Amino acid sequence: xxxxxxxxxxxxxxxxxxxxxxxxxxxxxxxxxxxxxxxxxxxxxxxxxxxxxxxxxxxxxxxxxxxxxxxxxxxxxxxxxxxxxxxxxxxxxxxxxxxxxxxxxxxxxxxxxxxxxxxxxxxxxxxxxxxxxxxxxxxxxxxxxxxxxxxxxxxxxxxxxxxxxxxxxxxxxxxxxxxxxxxxxxxxxxxxxxxxxxxxxxxxxxxxxxxxxxxxxxxxxxxxxxxxxxxxxxxxxxxxxxxxxxxxxxxxxxxxxxxxxxxxxxxxxxxxxxxxxxxxxxxxxxxxxxxxxxxxxxxxxxxxxxxxxxxxxxxxxxxxxxxxxxxxxxxxxxxxxxxxxxxxxxxxxxxxx
Numbered sequence: 001x002x003x004x005x006x007x008x009x010x011x012x013x014x015x016x017x018x019x020x021x022x023x024x025x026x027x028x029x030x031x032x033x034x035x036x037x038x039x040x041x042x043x044x045x046x047x048x049x050x051x052x053x054x055x056x057x058x059x060x061x062x063x064x065x066x067x068x069x070x071x072x073x074x075x076x077x078x079x080x081x082x083x084x085x086x087x088x089x090x091x092x093x094x095x096x097x098x099x100x101x102x103x104x105x106x107x108x109x110x111x112x113x114x115x116x117x118x119x120x121x122x123x124x125x126x127x128x129x130x131x132x133x134x135x136x137x138x139x140x141x142x143x144x145x146x147x148x149x150x151x152x153x154x155x156x157x158x159x160x161x162x163x164x165x166x167x168x169x170x171x172x173x174x175x176x177x178x179x180x181x182x183x184x185x186x187x188x189x190x191x192x193x194x195x196x197x198x199x200x201x202x203x204x205x206x207x208x209x210x211x212x213x214x215x216x217x218x219x220x221x222x223x224x225x226x227x228x229x230x231x232x233x234x235x236x237x238x239x240x241x242x243x244x245x246x247x248x249x250x251x252x253x254x255x256x257x258x259x260x261x262x263x264x265x266x267x268x269x270x271x272x273x274x275x276x277x278x279x280x281x282x283x284x285x286x287x288x289x290x291x292x293x294x295x296x297x298x299x300x301x302x303x304x305x306x307x308x309x310x311x312x313x314x315x316x317x318x319x320x321x322x323x324x325x326x327x328x329x330x331x332x333x334x335x336x337x338x339x340x341x342x343x344x345x346x347x348x349x350x351x352x353x
Contacts, residue, residue: 002037002203002227004094005138005170007067009037012227013216013244014205016173017042017071017096017142021235023285025272027065030234032268034241037067039229042098044111045074045083061091069094071142072129073101075111077121081128088133095133097126097141099160100175113179117147119156123163130167138170142207142229145191148180158198171203173229192223205229212337213243213253236292237336238265256296256335260326266293267320274313283316290319297323298331 002009015022015030017039027038040058047054061068070092074080084095099122101112115122130139141164146153161172174195176187187208196204206225210216211233219228234240239257246254257265269289273282290307297303303323310316 002171002205004140004203007093007138009067009227011036011241011245011248012205012220013241014227014229015039015234015241016207016229016231017069017098018231018235019101020288024062024065024276025269026235026289027068028272029238029265029269030241033238033265034245035234035238037069038065039069039071039094039096040092042071042073042101043083043087045072045076045080048072048083048086049079055086059086059090066091067093069096069140071096071098073098073111074125075115075121077124077128080125081132084129084139085132088137092137094138094140094170095129096173097129097139100142100144100173100179113144113147116144116153116156116160116179119159119163122160123167126160126164126167126169130169134168139168140171140173141169142173142175144175144177144179145188146178148178153178161195161199165199165202171205171226172199173205173207174225175207177208189219189223192219192225196224196226203227207231212335213240213247216240216244217247236289236295238269256333258326258333259297259324259328259330262293262296262333263320263324263326266290266324270316270320279313283310283313286316290316295336296333298333299323
């Protein structure tokens with residue numbers, strides 16, 4: 001279990017905040033397969049406090065979406081704190097502070113990972129957020145290991161980390177890449193070990209290079225972190241959560257999901273998307289998920305192209321009927337073992353592994 005302040009998380013496998021992905025249907029699906037704690041896609045503090053459509057959408061928390069974390073990103077400590085208060089009032093169970101996003105336009109606006117180079121501002125944000133909501137809601141943070149590989153970056157990381165824990169942050173997620181690396185090159189898991197030794201009993205969640213259940217268990221065993229946040233590894237693969245749970249119990253890894261099981265999972269996702277977005281818009285949202293789902297299909301490229309071509313709800317359903325027909329004698333399913341090309345698929349990810 002993970003203890004985030006007063007909130008007990010039953011399993012240590014968390015669905016990460018994913019810009020453009022971790023919406024309500026994706027979070028519901030993750031829960032269906034064993035993720036008891038999920039995070040909403042990262043939200044910009046200014047949009048949370050500004051009246052309008054975006055604010056209404058961000059402040060909508062359904063009864064079946066708990067416990068849920070609201071991850072915030074911004075640059076102004078005052079606005080950040082107001083947004084955190086609004087999220088807490090709206091029903092988010094945990095407020096998560098993003099100090100990890102490496103996207104260039106975010107860095108250019110002094111948000112996300114940029115704040116790792118500005119310890120004073122980062123610490124002020126944590127203090128104001130905690131003052132605003134810390135008495136009633138756990139506050140957590142997501143950090144990369146620094147801006148770059150320079151010693152000053154590591155010093156800044158630990159300066160912010162120690163101050164955040166002293167203020168009262170309940171847990172910290174640490175990604176083993178630098179901001180400069182973005183998503184390129186290996187994640188330094190040994191840094192996670194260093195952080196865990198440094199903080200002692202405070203919960204640390206690991207992030208980076210988690211694409212299989214074996215990766216997740218291995219990270220916990222090697223580094224000693226208390227849990228993991230799964231980002232790219234769960235897009236189009238909600239089965240990873242039940243696979244993690246099986247390995248944690250000491251059971252054998254389940255067989256890869258059959259075409260029938262894949263169809264069932266995609267349909268759960270699809271029906272939720274219809275409920276949330278309506279029939280005229282759901283297929284637009286779901287195409288990017290379909291591209292990821294296709295990676296486990298024996299006819300991956302054909303299925304991917306079919307999802308890309310789907311221009312209506314009817315055409316999306318036609319793809320499922322044609323390519324996920326359980327009565328067809330499909331070739332064996334292979335487990336997904338490596339990340340797909342999200343950029344080529346048209347994704348816009350911010351807080352990914």
